Amino acid sequence: MNWDxxxxxxxxxxxxxxxxxxxxxxxxxxxxxxxxxxxNFGQAAFMAxxxxxxxxxxxxxxxxxxxxxxxxxASAVALAIILGIPTLRLRADYLAIVTIAAAEIxxxxxxxxxxxxxxxxxxxxxxxxxxxxDINPYGKGxxxxxxxxxxxxxxxxxxxxxxxxxxxxxxxxLLMRSPWGRVLKAIREDEDAVRSLGKNVFAYKMQxxxxxxxxxxxxxxxxxxxxxxxxxxxxxxxxxxxxxxxVILGGAARVLGPVVGAVIFWLFIQFSDQIxxxxxxxxxxxxxxxxxxxxxxxxxxxxxxxxxxxIIFRPQGIFGDKREIAxxxx
Amino acid sequence: xxxxxIALTAFLGGLLIxxxxxxxxxxxxxxxxxxxxxxxxxGQPVANVKIDVxxxxxxxxxxxVSDAKGKWRVDVPGGGRYEVxxxxxxxxxxxxxxxxxxxxxHIQVFSGNVRTVLFRIAPGGAxxxxxxxxxxxxxxxxxxxINFGLIIAMAAMGLSLIYGTTGLTNFAHGELVTLGAIxxxxxxxxxxxxxxxAAILATVVAGAFGYLQDRFxxxxxxxxxxxxxxxxxxxxxxALVLRHLYLYFFRxxxxxxxxxxxxxxxxxxxVDVTPATLVGMAIEIVxxxxxxxxxxxxxxxxxxxxxxxxxxxxxxxxxxVERVIRIVWTVGAAIAGVxxxxxxxxxxxxxxxxxxxxxxxxAGVILxxxxxxxxxxxxxxxxxxxxxLSTLFIPEEMKNVxxxxxxxxxxxxxPQGILGRAERVG
Numbered sequence: 001m002n003w004d005x006x007x008x009x010x011x012x013x014x015x016x017x018x019x020x021x022x023x024x025x026x027x028x029x030x031x032x033x034x035x036x037x038x039x040n041f042g043q044a045a046f047m048a049x050x051x052x053x054x055x056x057x058x059x060x061x062x063x064x065x066x067x068x069x070x071x072x073x074a075s076a077v078a079l080a081i082i083l084g085i086p087t088l089r090l091r092a093d094y095l096a097i098v099t100i101a102a103a104e105i106x107x108x109x110x111x112x113x114x115x116x117x118x119x120x121x122x123x124x125x126x127x128x129x130x131x132x133x134d135i136n137p138y139g140k141g142x143x144x145x146x147x148x149x150x151x152x153x154x155x156x157x158x159x160x161x162x163x164x165x166x167x168x169x170x171x172x173x174l175l176m177r178s179p180w181g182r183v184l185k186a187i188r189e190d191e192d193a194v195r196s197l198g199k200n201v202f203a204y205k206m207q208x209x210x211x212x213x214x215x216x217x218x219x220x221x222x223x224x225x226x227x228x229x230x231x232x233x234x235x236x237x238x239x240x241x242x243x244x245x246x247v248i249l250g251g252a253a254r255v256l257g258p259v260v261g262a263v264i265f266w267l268f269i270q271f272s273d274q275i276x277x278x279x280x281x282x283x284x285x286x287x288x289x290x291x292x293x294x295x296x297x298x299x300x301x302x303x304x305x306x307x308x309x310x311i312i313f314r315p316q317g318i319f320g321d322k323r324e325i326a327x328x329x330x
Numbered sequence: 331x332x333x334x335x336i337a338l339t340a341f342l343g344g345l346l347i348x349x350x351x352x353x354x355x356x357x358x359x360x361x362x363x364x365x366x367x368x369x370x371x372x373g374q375p376v377a378n379v380k381i382d383v384x385x386x387x388x389x390x391x392x393x394x395v396s397d398a399k400g401k402w403r404v405d406v407p408g409g410g411r412y413e414v415x416x417x418x419x420x421x422x423x424x425x426x427x428x429x430x431x432x433x434x435x436h437i438q439v440f441s442g443n444v445r446t447v448l449f450r451i452a453p454g455g456a457x458x459x460x461x462x463x464x465x466x467x468x469x470x471x472x473x474x475x476i477n478f479g480l481i482i483a484m485a486a487m488g489l490s491l492i493y494g495t496t497g498l499t500n501f502a503h504g505e506l507v508t509l510g511a512i513x514x515x516x517x518x519x520x521x522x523x524x525x526x527x528a529a530i531l532a533t534v535v536a537g538a539f540g541y542l543q544d545r546f547x548x549x550x551x552x553x554x555x556x557x558x559x560x561x562x563x564x565x566x567x568x569a570l571v572l573r574h575l576y577l578y579f580f581r582x583x584x585x586x587x588x589x590x591x592x593x594x595x596x597x598x599x600x601v602d603v604t605p606a607t608l609v610g611m612a613i614e615i616v617x618x619x620x621x622x623x624x625x626x627x628x629x630x631x632x633x634x635x636x637x638x639x640x641x642x643x644x645x646x647x648x649x650x651v652e653r654v655i656r657i658v659w660t661v662g663a664a665i666a667g668v669x670x671x672x673x674x675x676x677x678x679x680x681x682x683x684x685x686x687x688x689x690x691x692x693a694g695v696i697l698x699x700x701x702x703x704x705x706x707x708x709x710x711x712x713x714x715x716x717x718x719l720s721t722l723f724i725p726e727e728m729k730n731v732x733x734x735x736x737x738x739x740x741x742x743x744x745p746q747g748i749l750g751r752a753e754r755v756g
Contacts, residue, residue, distance in 0.1 A: 039559065086742040092559050093499040097692050098741060101734040104689055112727045123438055241566055248563075290578075297577040304570030311563050312556065327560035 008147035013270035020161030024219030026258035028212035034252035037188035037326035042099030050217025058128035065131030076217035111232035124231030251320030375400030409441035479714020484669035488662025494638030494701035504684030510667025540663020699747030
């Protein structure tokens with residue numbers, strides 16, 4: 001067992017691209033679920049429309065990179081509006097089913113071979129990130145402290161990613177202290193009371209859905225740029241479930257909850273993954289019990305168990321306040 | 331996906347689009363880059379067909395002929411774009427390409443990957459589709475739709491009754507469907523029983539699992555006073571755990587039962603069907619009718635409907651609500667297990683088969699009206715028909731999209747569903 005590798009890989013995961021991507025997705029869910037009480041289970045679709053907006057813009061239509069980023073954000077806003085109009089009047093469980101269905105509709109549609117010319121089908125799209133890496137200030141090489149290091153491209157993605165995380169946290173912090181944020185939290189607690197005060201609950205919910213969706217779409221951009229490709233199956237429903245686990249782990253309705261949640265989540269996931277893989281290759285776990293292809297399944301089992309245990313025993317997560325979690329049926 | 335492939339074999343062979351393509355992306359470990367595929371016409375492998383591979387617009391890379399199982403593979407020097415062409419002259423007599431303009435396919439191979447290439451061939455080739463006008467396909471598609479709808483209905487009935495009696499939106503219901511199929515596979519292939527006793531045992535296993543789940547898990551959560559939204563998220567976690575436990579023990583590749591998998595199709599007028607499918611449909615109809623009659627006629631059925639209507643009132647009039655819920659869980663899980671077995675007979679046993687139909691089950695349940703057993707039946711049949719008939723107008727791969735869109739539209743105009751009672755849903 002090489003503990004240096006185990007620790008360095010785990011720490012790299014905790015601050016690496018996955019942590020950034022899922023932090024952004026989770027901040028979006030935190031706005032929707034944590035503050036407003038909306039159960040949006042289609043966050044993967046918001047990430048996917050962002051990523052596909054960027055990739056289709058550059059790789060298929062040959063547009064400018066920054067214009068394509070705008071297309072991605074506009075698509076996320078459009079998705080939120082299309083999704084919100086029929087669903088925001090519905091009860092929480094209906095909203096969950098419909099948003100997850102919408103995410104699957106998007107994924108199935110883009111992976112269909114009939115639209116291969118535009119979306120690349122199951123292969124997805126590549127070669128759209130050139131303009132982003134042209135302005136990479138890091139020279140070629142490895143950057144890091146001790147055994148934890150990233151190459152120049154990853155460094156640039158991480159720099160931009162964590163700046164985006166900081167900006168999103170700042171925006172969420174300021175907004176939730178504003179009258180607008182107080183209305184959102186009031187909607188979570190008692191929609192009818194807010195309505196009786198003359199507020200347009202539907203409009204506020206829609207704004208929350210759009211804001212969370214756009215933050216999720218930023219996560220989609222980072223995902224697309226960090227891998228240099230978009231593929232439909234990277235936006236499966238599990239992505240959303242992971243992001244929910246992160247929100248609940250860190251503490252819903254807390255500004256820094258998603259950040260802490262994502263760092264701990266990926267640290268733990270990668271740590272357990274590495275220990276299992278090394279134990280298998282060192283022969284501590286016989287192949288009859290588990291081989292390396294089964295380690296991937298263990299990750300999902302652990303996440304599922306973690307999600308169940310958190311909701312049952314500690315729904316407020318690490319930082320949250322139990323009274324602020326919208327988990328009761330209404 | 332596979333189900334439709336079996337049903338549509340009469341017109342087009344080898345429609346393993348999703349399976350084929352996903353196999354291409356998942357086979358990175360097999361060494362160098364290559365293109366490969368399997369030539370199947372109406373379920374039968376096609377051998378000795380010549381395949382040529384060229385770099386795009388450039389030099390020939392290699393050529394091969396398909397083997398006795400219809401499989402072929404050409405190694406390519408590295409990632410890049412390639413032209414793969416099938417020599418139509420070497421196809422056996424009576425077999426042709428479904429799309430004659432797709433004799434040469436342009437594909438991208440990624441470094442380190444083996445790319446699966448799909449040539450759609452069928453008896454009669456292009457004419458197999460063209461002589462069939464759209465409307466000639468309606469009877470077959472409608473039949474397939476009813477067949478699939480009945481399978482969805484079996485899963486939907488349990489889901490809807492559990493929702494009705496406990497308020498739980500159970501995202502782990504699909505895993506009960508998978509459990510039925512995997513248990514049947516275990517008894518059938520690993521233990522070596524015939525599929526019929528294996529299926530009966532698997533149904534018992536699924537029912538017992540439903541009973542235990544409620545006895546030791548959901549019942550405990552209800553007594554703790556866990557909220558309904560919290561329970562829904564718990565069920566998502568449970569679904570993740572169960573699905574990946576199946577992946578852990580059963581592995582990722584789809585498998586077939588040992589019996590009744592290869593059958594000669596029957597020709598019933600405009601509809602082609604295998605005997606196994608017909609028997610499956612008969613079982614579905616018998617079970618659904620039995621459950622329906624039990625709900626209408628028996629004391630227990632009346633008690634179930636009373637609990638679904640108003641649990642507190644039912645409890646105060648002397649009905650043992652917990653017992654009713656436990657029976658609903660057991661029966662619901664058992665018939666979901668049967669649905670899984672029948673689905674696996676038509677497709678294959680696969681660790682995420684239940685998850686793949688879960689949203690369609692939800693669509694059926696919501697379409698019919700959440701919490702109503704008969705609504706679930708009607709809604710599921712409509713979803714099944716929608717899925718199959720929509721392939722007249724939209725690509726095969728997108729057929730589930732139509733059903734999911736209907737789900738959203740129904741929620742817009744009649745959120746309580748077709749048979750549901752008008753109540754506040756927002």
